[in-house]
Amino acid sequence: MDRKKFIKNSAMGLAFIPFVKLNAMLNLDVKHEEFFFKDDGIIPNSKYPLLVYKNAFSERGATGADWLEKKFKANDWYNSWRWGIYPFHHYHSITHEVLGCFQGNAEVHMGGPNGKKMKIEAGDILIIPAGVGHKCISHSNDFTVVGAYPNGMTWDLIKEEKNKHEQALKNIAQVPFPPEDPLFGNGGLMKQWKTK
Numbered sequence: 001m002d003r004k005k006f007i008k009n010s011a012m013g014l015a016f017i018p019f020v021k022l023n024a025m026l027n028l029d030v031k032h033e034e035f036f037f038k039d040d041g042i043i044p045n046s047k048y049p050l051l052v053y054k055n056a057f058s059e060r061g062a063t064g065a066d067w068l069e070k071k072f073k074a075n076d077w078y079n080s081w082r083w084g085i086y087p088f089h090h091y092h093s094i095t096h097e098v099l100g101c102f103q104g105n106a107e108v109h110m111g112g113p114n115g116k117k118m119k120i121e122a123g124d125i126l127i128i129p130a131g132v133g134h135k136c137i138s139h140s141n142d143f144t145v146v147g148a149y150p151n152g153m154t155w156d157l158i159k160e161e162k163n164k165h166e167q168a169l170k171n172i173a174q175v176p177f178p179p180e181d182p183l184f185g186n187g188g189l190m191k192q193w194k195t196k
Contacts, residue, residue, distance in 0.1 A: 025067050030056045032188060037111030037132060042162050043091055044169055046129035048193045050110055052118070053125040056183060057100075060122050064102035068125075068146040072098060077182040079152035084143055085136035089113060089160050093171035095153040097128045098182040104143030109135045112160075127182065127189055130175040131168065150178035 034049035059067045069080050077098055085099065089112050105121035112133035120126065128134060136143075149155060156171075158164050181188030 025057050025059050026071070026183075030054070032192070034192060035110060035116055037115050040112055040114050042160050042165060043089060043112030043115075043133035044093070044131040044165060044172060045091075045111055045115075045133065046131045046172065048129035048189075050129065050132055051127040051189055051192060052120075053127075053183060053188075055123040056125045057123055059102070061103055064100075064122070065144070065146050068100040068102060069148070072100070072146070072148040072182045075180040075182050075185050077148040077150050077152075077178070077180075079154065080146055080148040082144055082146055084139060085134060085145065086157075087136050089133050089135045091131050091133045091158055091168075092128075092155045093130060093158055093164075093168040093175075095149045095155050095175060096130050096178055097155065098125065098148050099128065099145045100125045100148075101143070101145045104140040106139035106143045107137040109133075109137055125183055129193075131172045148182060150176070150182075 030053050033052045033054070035052065036049050037045040039045050057064065057067065065082055072078060072080060085106065085108060089109070101120050101122050101124045103122050105119065107117060107119050109115060109117050110132065115133060117137065158168055178189060180186060181190050
């Protein structure tokens with residue numbers, strides 16, 4: 001092969017690498033699981049299902065956290081943070097929330113005391129509708145998630161407080177529909193939630 005052809009082909013290959021790397025981080029074949037939880041009179045839960053994407057992305061550690069923040073932001077989910085999940089049942093009545101686990105693993109309890117216990121690990125993403133209870137039961141020492149909110153909304157924190165249930169229902173009814181799915185843009189919740 002002559003030098004000009006080699007350089008041209010090499011340049012095309014190099015230009016393709018960032019695109020491949022970016023797409024390699026996202027598991028395009030990932031399927032989501034849906035979980036519905038009933039209002040128990042304390043934890044209101046939601047008419048929308050909790051969406052769980054298992055092994056949705058490949059990057060881990062700080063690189064994975066950076067990638068999640070950029071991906072969520074590109075789909076209008078921001079006001080992000082990095083930390084764990086509170087070890088008590090709680091929910092948010094004024095916004096939906098996405099949690100992307102970029103390192104470690106945990107057992108979580110979703111939907112309140114009558115909900116479902118599940119294991120999550122690095123690579124998993126949970127899209128939690130406003131009102132859906134969540135709690136961390138146990139976790140590895142390095143367990144950390146990126147949290148974000150549609151349109152960068154602020155969030156409230158309501159524990160198992162029966163006296164806040166009625167107002168929470170009113171708040172939840174006013175939460176705007178997300179602009180996009182935090183992971184897939186026009187996919188995911190845009191199809192699954194709009195039919196509910």
